[in-house]
Amino acid sequence: MSALIATRALTKRYGSHVTALDDLTLDVEPGIIGLVGANGAGKSTLLKILLGLLGPTSGSATVMGMDVVSDGAQIRQLVGYLPEHDCLPPDVSATDFVSHMGRLSGLPAAAARERTAEVLRHVGLYEERYRPIGGYSTGMKQRVKLAQAIVHDPKLLLLDEPTNGLDPAGRDEMLDLVHRTGTEFGIATVVASHLLGEIERVCSFLLAIDAGKLLRAAPISSFIEHTGTLGVELEDGADLLAARLVAAGLDARADGRSVLVDCPDERPYDVVRDAIDDLGLSLTRLEQRRHRLEDLFRTEGRTDGAA
């Protein structure tokens, strides 16, 4: 069994100046995969190449063992795609549209109707599904876009910025939906997003790309574990404590009224406790400050944001 997605030295250039993907080599196993990167990092380009909608300039890519250039049509039958931008006709109802898309994916008419009712219920569209899509809110439209992507029960879902344009509540609901779709239904899912917080919440595996290059590919948990930081908030004397901890061989630095201590293992906790006691400082809060995924880009990536 080959990898769900595999690319080898995948490169895509637009014209002679713009390089969207640069020598990208990766292997992805099934799960909910976060594809994260700034706007223009090459996320959409990668998804379109995987769908066979765009041809690579050089290199190769396979999806479920099928080559994206020669077997594009077969891949597309097994893949559901949620594009980043608006893609819904305003004058058709959600029911008609999703069922139409089901038929285009090869479902017989009766099965398309049945599946449409099921997926619209899954995404949380009820009575309004009989009204023309033009009158829907952005949140409802995103749900229709997700519904049309899963109506044919794909083996792989490619979601390009599924929370685009949603308010915080809508974003939460959408992420919950994506998470449920990926876990309960067991559909391998790639979620492209420029919002790291979203990826962190729903994905089990992270692919970080920047300027078309692979920055990192690893399970989400490994990011969190290795970047765990202890935040020690004090009433005062942060500098004092930081100096003491550094002297004790820890990686610590004062940050305002807090001291941030790197905790690769359990040992620093005892050292911190003893140091605070020795110095007679008053402790306000002790928390495990998990590094946000942003740190990935801050430390290893470019800081200027991609074009």
Place this chain on the structure above:
Amino acid sequence: MAPRDPAVAPRESATGAIYDLGYRGYTGERLGRRAAVLALFSASLRAAFGLGRSGKAKLVPWGITLIAIVPAAVAAAVSAIVPGGASPFNYDNYLWDMQIVFALFLAAQAPELVSSDQRHHVLSLYFSHALLRSDYALAKLSALAAALFVLAVAPMLVLFFGSVLVSADLMAALGDQVGNLAQVLGAPIIYAIPLSALGLAIAAWTPRRAYATGAIIAVFIVTAAVGAILAEATTGNVSRWAPLISPFVALDGTRDWLLGASVADSGVAASRLPLPVFGLEAAAIALIAGAAVVWRYRRMAA
């Protein structure tokens, strides 16, 4: 509106409990590309007549179809009331006299079939399915051709059944008329294919519906006018070939060539050109415009 929690099952209702079975995969039959193209064809044909759309979307296609039928119905009614009265319409001239109706239908409905997909980026969804770009183009071309065929054949059938029903001896009249079936069904085909290709080739060029509508009207009306004026104002070869500028003249000539007498005012007879020339032009319009549509969608970025 929050998504309802599927965990709240069973939901009690007056008639019993509804069990939410959760998500089930699809294990049934998966039809291939051919079925996808057929589905797109039938959906597009329905869209051409506003079926499954709002009442407003039906107004124009049905209104135009009505305009196409009414003269035939009136002619049939008149010949029923005034036996032996000469009708101004027959199988030869009806479609020629309807050319403005064809132009209006194309101007209104060709953009309906393709502009919206482009404008609302539905194309990127279509192309992310099994169907190829050329499949999309061919499905839309055939759907519009089928819609035009319906528009053209409806009044022809009214003429046909009108002349059968007014006669005293139905069976004898039917026997008389059966020979005309080739005209009744064939002439609409000759009109539908090149006209739909030409209309779609224009509409596919812009996502702006209004531009497409204007351009289609302009092409059909300007070519007809220019052809007629040149034929009138010039002499010799220019005058003979000028009517060919209008696609409708090519269609009438083709119909004349394959099915029967030409229409007096179409300029086909007056040009004294060999009839296959018109057939050649009609075929060229269908092929070149059709290829332009396919080319357009092959090139379009998704």
